[in-house]
Amino acid sequence: MLPYSTQLIEEDDIAAVVEILRGSHLTQGSKVQEFEEAIAHHVGAKYCVTFNSATSALLGAYAVAGIGKDDEIITTPISFVATSNMAIALEAKPVFCDIKMDGNIDETLIESRITPQTKAIVPVDFAGKPVAINAIKEIAKKHNLLVIDDASHALGSGINHQKIGSFADMTIFSFHAIKPITTGEGGAVVTNSEEFAIALRLFRSHGIVKKQLWNSDMIHLGHNFRMTEFAAALGLSQLHKLDRFISARETIAHYYDERFRNHKLFSTIHIDEHEQSARHLYPLLLNPQLHCVKEEIFAEVQEKGLGVQVHYKPIYQNSFYKQHYGEQRLNTAETFYKSELSIPCHQKMSLNDAEAVADIVLEVIEKYSYRGCSF
Numbered sequence: 429m430l431p432y433s434t435q436l437i438e439e440d441d442i443a444a445v446v447e448i449l450r451g452s453h454l455t456q457g458s459k460v461q462e463f464e465e466a467i468a469h470h471v472g473a474k475y476c477v478t479f480n481s482a483t484s485a486l487l488g489a490y491a492v493a494g495i496g497k498d499d500e501i502i503t504t505p506i507s508f509v510a511t512s513n514m515a516i517a518l519e520a521k522p523v524f525c526d527i528k529m530d531g532n533i534d535e536t537l538i539e540s541r542i543t544p545q546t547k548a549i550v551p552v553d554f555a556g557k558p559v560a561i562n563a564i565k566e567i568a569k570k571h572n573l574l575v576i577d578d579a580s581h582a583l584g585s586g587i588n589h590q591k592i593g594s595f596a597d598m599t600i601f602s603f604h605a606i607k608p609i610t611t612g613e614g615g616a617v618v619t620n621s622e623e624f625a626i627a628l629r630l631f632r633s634h635g636i637v638k639k640q641l642w643n644s645d646m647i648h649l650g651h652n653f654r655m656t657e658f659a660a661a662l663g664l665s666q667l668h669k670l671d672r673f674i675s676a677r678e679t680i681a682h683y684y685d686e687r688f689r690n691h692k693l694f695s696t697i698h699i700d701e702h703e704q705s706a707r708h709l710y711p712l713l714l715n716p717q718l719h720c721v722k723e724e725i726f727a728e729v730q731e732k733g734l735g736v737q738v739h740y741k742p743i744y745q746n747s748f749y750k751q752h753y754g755e756q757r758l759n760t761a762e763t764f765y766k767s768e769l770s771i772p773c774h775q776k777m778s779l780n781d782a783e784a785v786a787d788i789v790l791e792v793i794e795k796y797s798y799r800g801c802s803f
């Protein structure tokens with residue numbers, strides 16, 4: 429099965445991890461800091477604080493932003509549940525804003541969702557395509573809100589060659605196995621705020637500051653959300669390959685773009701000239717006449733060896749969200765969910781693989797076109 433996304437681990441990645449395993453510090457040595465400095469440098473932010481996942485990084489970002497009971501964040505329903513879950517974990521309420529057909533939050537609708545309880549806008553750079561971050565920052569500034577960008581898909585993405593991570597008040601990256609680079613499990617917050625960086629480090633590690641000799645002091649409630657040294661060594665080794673990984677995904681994506689251009693039954697997501705996408709996912713958007721046969725299409729391409737996936741069921745459709753916040757429906761998010769199908773696009777694929785994927789996708793989709801849906 430050719431997965432929609434997967435890691436690429438090479439001999440030097442393995443050597444970097446083994447070196448740590450043979451050394452003295454498995455945790456709390458110098459590799460984590462080295463990795464953090466490299467990430468901050470890569471994206472053009474002052475500070476990077478790593479975590480053991482993007483989920484704990486999101487929790488940290490919300491916590492140090494002061495988001496708590498009865499506060500609200502405005503976010504997208506087309507994301508992994510962690511984006512909004514971590515606000516709920518702090519007793520805040522996620523307010524979902526509809527999206528555009530590129531999968532990103534519709535910045536023109538954000539203002540209508542602002543209330544006196546709103547503390548932050550939390551967009552997600554879907555599939556690696558940058559959100560309209562400058563427009564979102566304008567809105568945030570006008571209403572005195574923070575922008576916390578969940579860029580779990582978007583390490584290496586940018587706008588006019590300025591990297592995601594340098595725009596928002598805080599930006600979160602994921603290093604889960606299938607994300608743009610991996611540490612196995614892992615995540616990070618990048619920020620230009622020293623205050624946030626200090627608070628994030630305390631939050632990550634028990635809220636403890638060292639005083640002198642044995643004396644330390646716990647000044648905030650904290651957790652243990654630290655990354656290990658071997659994870660950081662893997663991340664550092666992978667970070668050196670990020671540009672190569674992205675260009676491999678870009679080659680595949682460009683091939684698909686050409687192959688699928690102006691298709692009658694589905695469309696793809698356009699990356700503008702001035703945007704750089706990490707190409708974490710390659711989404712197809714089925715036209716409405718195929719929505720009723722999407723399950724069949726999904727099952728059949730899987731049967732033919734393509735590990736396709738759907739990103740995402742709108743978060744508010746999950747049972748937990750329905751129980752706590754009632755039924756919700758955002759039109760474009762609903763349409764997007766009915767349309768979206770992510771096909772394999774990763775740095776382990778060759779152009780031949782991409783050709784085979786495109787052949788299967790076209791064969792299956794075209795086969796179902798005759799059925800048509802009534803809508």
Ligand SMILES: *Cc1c(COP(=O)(O)O)cnc(C)c1O
Nearest residue numbers: 481482483508510580602604614
């Ligand atoms: C993967 C992902 C997360 C969670 O990342 P973990 O590192 O697995 O905790 C959060 N948000 C988005 C948009 C993601 O894709």
